[in-house]
Amino acid sequence: MSNNENQVVIAWITTESVHDGKPYASDLGRRPKFKDVEVAHSLCWVLSGTDSDVKTAEAYCRRNKLEGAKVFTFPLDRADVLEEGRKRVSRERVRESQ
DSSP states (O other), rough: OOOOOEEEEOOOOOOEEEEOOOOOOOOTTTOOOOOEEEEEEEEEEEEEHHHHHHHHHHHHHHHHTTTTOHHHHHHOOOOOOOHHHHHHHHHHHHHHOO
16 A cells, blocks of 8 residues: 555454344244354445554454454545445455365
């Protein structure tokens, strides 16, 4: 990244347990079934950041133990940087698992 200002985004993936959507009868002692799904998250660190902001965001990820978190930069005129960050971190996860 150059000294030009960019939007700085942090994106990461968590595994969450969700109901599988199938009906169950609790009155008959049946329990709902759950499955693990991966969910991508993102946050905008700064709207107009420099290289030092990227380093600060990376330090934040380490300090808060955001495993697998990635820091991305996008041009100021890019529209939906949060969605783009989630897509990128998801693509990287798929590549790592292959």
